[in-house]
Amino acid sequence: MKLQALRDRFLPGDFPPPEWERTQPPAALLVRDVWVALGVMAISLAGMEMILSFGPSDGAPDRLMSYLAIAAMTAPLALRRRFPIMSMLALSAGFIGFGIVIPQVAVQMAPQIAYFVGLYSAVTWARDRRALAVALWSVIAAMFLWLVLSITNASLVFGSDLALPAAADTSGVIDPVLAFAGYSFLVNIFFFGGATFLGHMSWRSAWQRDVLVAQTRQLQEQSAELARRAVIDERLRIARELHDVVAHHISAVGVQAAAARLVQPRDPERTAELLHGIEGSARAAVGETRSLLRVLRHEDRAGKGGPGEAAGRAPEPSLRDIPALLEQSRQTGVEVELIVVEHRPGFIDSLGAGLSLALYRIAAESLANVRQHSTARSAVLSLRSGHGGHGDWVEVEVTDNGAARPGTGGSGFGLRGIQERAELHQGLVDIGPRTPAGWRTRARLRVLSSTTEARA
Template sequence: MAQVNDDEPDWSRWRRPRPTARQRRNDAWVALGVMAGALFTIVVVNSMGALAFGTAPSLGEQLLWGAAVTLPLVVRRRFPLVVLFAVGALFILAQAHQIGDNFVPSLALFLAIYSVGAWERSRVVARWARVGVIVAMFCWLGVALAALLLDPGQFPAVGGPLDPVLSAVLYNLGFNLMFFLSAYFFGEMAWLAARREAELEYRADQLRRSQEENTRGALVSERVRIARDLHDVVAHHVSVMGIQAGAARRVLDTDIDLARTALDTVETTARTAIGELRGLLGVLRAEPVDRDRAAGSDGAEHVASPGLDQLPELVERAASPELAATFAVFGEPYRVSEGVALSVYRVVQEALTNAVKHAAARTVEVRLRYLGTGIEVDVTDDGRGPSGPGREPGSGLGLLGMRERVAVHGGELETGPRRDAGYRVRARFPHPAGSAER
């Protein structure tokens, strides 16, 4: 079928599929039924003496003509044009020989015209073939009516208001006009119904594919979100615990107080990590309705959801004897959405993780700025940079997760080495008009 564009077929050029094996079998049974009806009717009308044309050939010849007119219907859906022309020609020849029955042959002609309208794949051919056959039938009717006009005396005297010959002409013209228009109309309707059914099946298939793609996209997004949250929670807290445990081990024999402080930080960090993991797992295990209540529009969990107020504590936990971490706020603070607050927290958390785990930094500075256009967070360190010598390679998931979190809110993320030394992570989160409460 021709395509209007890459997605939508041109339904005006739709072609009906070939008949199925079951439909071909049904055609055979219909043809046999019509043939049996034709033979039975010929026998009955001959037995009654109610012959359609007053006289008729022998019964055997009539039976042969009845079988010949109806037999082509066996392949009416496979070869509709051939059947139409064959039945039309045999119909005229049968009438010319004045067989006793005219009803069943007319039924066969009706089915042939209908089948072309319903099954011929070329609509132009279907239209003109039917018109041609109908015109031919009216021409044949005209021949019969002309013979009637030449012999008007065959009509007995009646009491109707119209002339008998005129009445016969009007009756035959009206009946045949209704007969052929009905065959044409019902065939056309059958073809249109089949096209609508094909269009509905196409739309249903497109809808199913779209739903499957949406489902796959939702599953991928959910996996990415879970992986991002797990990475943020686990990587940061484990890195901090590792640094603090290492510091405690190194000063255990020389500075008990400092070692105790480091171990307290390890314990606090572990508890915080467990709390955040429980909150995350609680959202994942919840039913869909409960999950919607426990999650924000960006998928951020509301259970144990950290925000801007926890940034000082986050930076403080990252500090150790080997890493000096500072936090500063600039501008007049105002409220932001929970989703933005969580994303800012996660960006800072990932940046600190990178500074602790990968950059071998000595100092890290976190600056939170409240601007008129939104909120900005800036994390800088003096480490080796993303590819410095001795730097432990990372998976790259952290930077990807930060970009995804910032992109959700329409923000911007800048990452890269500083001019002098170290690395910088800067994220800007614009707030919608009127969303900030000053």
């Protein structure tokens, strides 16, 4: 099961699920375990020689057997992460076996530390948790059985009589046999319980790290995807703006140029006025196009005076520029009547910049469609606002009474841009012919509370 699915089922603080398997350690760590085992073995052998040197010679274990026992009880540490369960079983067998044959070696500090590390490593690194449970409980059962037999002096197993502390030499209130048995059990409970508990904590920490790594990777992928979508959305926005600029200004240039050509022989003054309008439309188109193209270059120049680049960008148009839009349409031969109906005085002027820009672009595209695709010489631009069940709304409507001009079919990008702008503001669009003649483009956009609070 993938870590993402595990994260959905379990919180990082919970216990790891049985489906999870810990990632095997890198090869460098396995090689280091070999060197660590050799170092522990060398230190243990040196400690054994020191004990043989200062301890009494009576009853001292054979030096060669002691060295073999030390080597056998520390060598499995070299495989404690590569084969954790097998290493634990080998250490347990050596501890029990040499504890019976050479008990003086088993009670030393180095072999006991090595055994503790082996138990801990098995719990924290074993991938097959069922096999670990069987092996661990078997080892614990064997160890406690051996402890019971040692305490009860089972001569048929050990072949010798192990003496317990004499009652006459003690000063406690507990029976010496019970005290010795209780102390031995308590030490072993802490020994095996501590190794198992620490191993489980390490195993769970490894699972938490894997979950956090998976979460971090997912967040990075989501961040990259969001950045990619943001770039796509920005490109679509710029494409939509460029289309509106071209449709609005260039169509005005075309209409004005055609009118200037027709009136030039008989009305030079009107021709000059039309040419002046062509010049203004061209300059406006170039200015808005440059402003949009600066956005594409802004990121590359962010480290080289980005603020200056942003400051040089022309402000986006808004409903405050509607009079200039009407004058431009008038110069192309289309008289536009403006009607403003507000449910609250000053409401339209209080719209946010984004909503105001969307309304302006919809109005400009609608009027460009009138100039390009209609025979009408007049149009009506209406701006209305109101309040409904979903809150405040504002709409822009452009109507004309002309007929469709033959051979002027468009690409459809303009109408699609109107619909996209309306959807961006949770609005609705109504575009189609009127009865008995003409065309209507109406878009009603929702005004969110945060938008109304912003000032254009």
